[in-house]
Amino acid sequence: MNDNSWQPHCPVGVSAQTERITLAHGEGGRAMRQLIHDRIVPRLRNPNFSDANDAAALPALQGPLAFTTDSFVVSPLFFPGGDIGTLAVYGTVNDLVVAGARPRWLSLSFILEEGLPLDVFDRVVESVAAAARRANVEIVTGDTKVVPRGAADGLFITTSGIGELISPIPAGPRSLLAGDELIVSGPIGCHGVAILACRENLGFEPAPTSDCAPLVEVADALRAAAIPVRAMRDATRGGVAAVLHEWAGQCELTMRIDETALPVSSDVRGICELLGMDPLHVANEGTMVIAVPAGAGESGLAALRQVSLSKEAALIGAVQPRGIAPVTIRRSLGVEQPLDEPHGAPLPRIC
């Protein structure tokens, strides 16, 4: 990789004189201890944070657990609406939320490229800390590895999360029935378009912004209103289309959506048209698909609209007996067409 491969396309003010990550920061000795104690511990400190040992000791949870993991390799590291740190926290938090859990504890593991400016690292750790506060989770354990220049691209993060499953736990996509209604919690395609516009310097003004956010309050609103959720899923890689295809595969029914019902902002619509992309295939990082029983869609929307993050929630379709394809879309003129599953790589390194 070239020497500035970690440098975001949106400038962050890295000077030539800046201190940088060295291989010694990954070797288990004094340099690594200093990195952890001077730059990570003070920012992430909380009652359960394990600074002394490799494992955190955590109090017992009463009920069953949810456990999840995700690696983040987004490029660029910083983008309008977030950065790799916010993404790493919210991505794992949202995986717990859609499993029906209250997120409690996260682990945080860095793979750093030798030469990464320390102030870039610091900014990412600050973002992780702020995102954890916003999502009300604690970072409790971590790891740091350094690889030589060229063996990684700047900085990768892997987060894992533990949550407490809360009754009633959604039964999941295998439980879907014909007639169930399909909701998205907000406008679609914002994250993917924001990354692409930033990475490729497309020069839109204002720059499109990622929807990167924790879905904790959104799920809480559904729970508080006693909406009988059958399945929830954050529509990340592959977008809403990937979620619908996965669900259709599991329940062996058809997911039918209406094009005119999809909440798509004008900038996302414009950029997607320009680049020949379908917003249904574009990644989101703070938007989920929700399935509720027939007739529960309107009360679900009412609950969602109480929360600022999901105030543009929309009913986008319904589950049908298996028809012409696993997922179909009724176009604006009324024709029903198959909606392809994303196969290729429209947007690598989106998260």
Added chain:
Amino acid sequence: MNDNSWQPHCPVGVSAQTERITLAHGEGGRAMRQLIHDRIVPRLRNPNFSDANDAAALPALQGPLAFTTDSFVVSPLFFPGGDIGTLAVYGTVNDLVVAGARPRWLSLSFILEEGLPLDVFDRVVESVAAAARRANVEIVTGDTKVVPRGAADGLFITTSGIGELISPIPAGPRSLLAGDELIVSGPIGCHGVAILACRENLGFEPAPTSDCAPLVEVADALRAAAIPVRAMRDATRGGVAAVLHEWAGQCELTMRIDETALPVSSDVRGICELLGMDPLHVANEGTMVIAVPAGAGESGLAALRQVSLSKEAALIGAVQPRGIAPVTIRRSLGVEQPLDEPHGAPLPRIC
């Protein structure tokens, strides 16, 4: 990186016609689902394995939890005694073990470089599965990201683990007292020397072998014999010296060890002498340092020697009031000298 950067220096028979990882395998669509369902799920399946959702649902644990994470970037991917898959399982298992926990569940997250041969990936997944069986843990959730050629070096793995803390939980290094005895559970330096000899093609016959192994039975043996362990720590990056320095920093006493008491195999000793390294600074992956109260060392050794992995356990020193340095070593002629904390990068990408 060059086009064969993932190719282990110890040959694995990758042919030019082999199938390879593509960016599509990381994009959330059909190719990724196929990779997961055809190559990962069948090998790792267990009752708690989450193949349908992003988070695993796990039964409640009665007591407190231990939670840990580690990223693995070892080069080469395959080496005598193990590979990145065994390392990723045992590394995280051992972090749980030394925290006083019984390892239960692991997450597994891959960062793959476009172009990685699929049979290399398959072999690593097989290793992960075999290691999980040996350590008696379940892989329950995972993630796969793909980055373009040159943005990573072949394959990185991050594992996180959840364990059940078992009473009595070691109080940890802050509880160490002058007079406590220090034990290592087996010969030191094997892992680092094995990696180095393999990576640099040093051509030793037989090739030195990593000690990569799960420490579950070793800790069980101490528990079964009711040895009052104050602290345990697997001596990975930075070797035994890094553990002793960390402990000395936390209890503010001196760790004094005897050079003549250190279990070092003749091949590790020879290679370290040749390369000017100290076996105390070289990484282990199946060897831990144990501190027990004064007088408990011999019964600790007796318990450890019941287990094949720790049959060469040795009493290597004792905790003393803070003396000339945080860690000291009594050389074979009787002189006591400070033992340096590893600072630099003697062996990058050792784990």
